[in-house]
Amino acid sequence: MIHATTSACSPTPSRSCCVADRSVHDVSRSLAPLAATGRRVWVHTAQQSDLAAYQVAVQQSAARIGQWNPVNPADLQWHLERQTEDHRTFLIHAMDAAGSHGIVGKVNVTNVVRGRFQNGVIGYDSYDPYVGTGLFAEGLRLVIDLAFAEAPRGMGLHRIEANVRPGNSPSSGVLRSLGFRREGYVQHMLWLPGADGSQWRDHIPHAVTREEWPAAPYAAQRWPRxxxxxxxxxxxxxxxxxxxxxxxxxxxxxxxxxxxxxxxxxxxxxxxxxxxxxxxxxxxxxxxxxxxxxxxxxxxxxxxxxxxxxxxxxxxxxxxxxxxxxxxxxxxxxxxxxxxxxxxx
Structure with missing residues (x-):
């Protein structure tokens, strides 16, 4: 579970902020959906019809997610209103739904920088009762496929990064299982809550590029000697x-x-x-x-x-x-x- 770094208007937005929001909303309504199907899951860009099931998924997983990320069952609406070619929110669905919802996880692809970089940052959460089944990793692989695919089938990125708190070994394990590399250590990266209150939290960067994808699971780290x-x-x-x-x-x-x-x-x-x-x-x-x-x-x-x-x-x-x-x-x-x-x- 990784916190997705995003930006939003303040509670008392300025006029320029609101004007920017209206243009973003117009773009989000005109975006073509992105979707892919796997063996046990299917993924698609989130839509209004997902709101109710998403709230149930987050509420049922709140205690576990809250160890690492802020928990907000209503934040999907915020993301839906800000969807652009460079800010896409994907939901992973189980083919065989269990419990009261069928959502395995959510993945945001945000903070996209184009030009010579073509880089995006993923942030994600996985939801009960699917944790530990391997469904989330399968779905995340499909999302990465879409992020690397050229438009209009995907986002056309060259590099994807994810930042994980050092204590969150299950999250790093998912990334390593997909072939992401560890790329160092970043101190005081994100302001996040915890048992000791809100603080600037350290993170471990992970990344993979289009040339490497699909990457070998748990590929050996190659540091320069x-x-x-x-x-x-x-x-x-x-x-x-x-x-x-x-x-x-x-x-x-x-x-x-x-x-x-x-x-x-x-x-x-x-x-x-x-x-x-x-x-x-x-x-x-x-x-x-x-x-x-x-x-x-x-x-x-x-x-x-x-x-x-x-x-x-x-x-x-x-x-x-x-x-x-x-x-x-x-x-x-x-x-x-x-x-x-x-x-x-």
Whole structure:
């Protein structure tokens, strides 16, 4: 369940806001419906005849939905009045209806940006008693089909994104089952209620593009592998700071030695750790040796000529010098991390 970010007039709208609303209503009345049929569900753009069943569906699911999203059984009317080519609301219906309504879920495709982006954001809720049956995922797949399809059969989008709160693992699971990628972490993204009151909530972005669709379920995340060599400078914690800024694991020669003891295989263990990391890492060395570093990087799957070096120059790669006699401030750490990432662009 993802909150769909939308915009609306204020309770006391200005004249310009009301004029805009009238034009939107005119467009919504002239829109051609979009629909698709699957094996167990069918989807279509919402219409006035859906209002009563929708209210029942939301009311029956209010306790569960309310953990993540505001609950408003009357909000479908608001969306119906604002339907355009770039704001479409879909309902997923069960072929074999259960209970007092047949609505499996609602999906809004909104916040569409055209031009060079051709991007839309989906927000959705699933409704009882269909949760856990797989019907919602089947219906969401049909909605994505329509969002990617060219007009007049669909919306003609190139990229679709969805943003999920970190604790809502079932929602992220649905997206991953359809092949959506995780794309980072956004702090304080949406103002949403919760047990601790309304707050700006963090979200995890997910996305898929038309080239990938239909995407493989649970496709492996493909993060760029980045390596950065750092000469250990006592008292600066430079390796740890660069790892934090870059979002990479810290692979420290000192830590490996402390854990393994004074053994001759500590260097090999360090490069083996780098080779096994799917994202690479920041490798911190006390006394970098050119030949050993070159061979270690090569065995870890990196081209040594592309790997930046901070605080040392080993005769290969890009040297990023620092003054060991001056404090390394946060600005310097950020710039070093950016230059290191740019080397692998």
């Amino acid at each position: 980045i390596a950065l060599l750092v000469k250990e400078i006592p008292g600066t914690h430079l390796g740890a700071r660069l790892a934090e800024e870059s979002g990479l694991p810290l692979l420290s020669e000192g830590i490996v030695e402390r854990e393994l003891g004074a053994q001759s295989g500590t260097g090999a263990a360090l490069w083996a750790l780098l080779g096994s990391s799917p994202v690479g890492g920041v490798v911190e060395l006390r006394d970098p040796q050119p030949a050993l570093a070159f061979e270690g990087l090569r065995r870890a799957g990196f081209d040594p000529a592309r790997v930046p070096q901070v605080g040392c120059s080993l005769g290969f790669g890009v040297s990023l010098p620092i003054d060991p006699g001056r404090p390394v401030d946060d600005r310097s750490v950020a710039h070093l991390a950016l230059r290191a990432r740019a080397a692998f662009a």
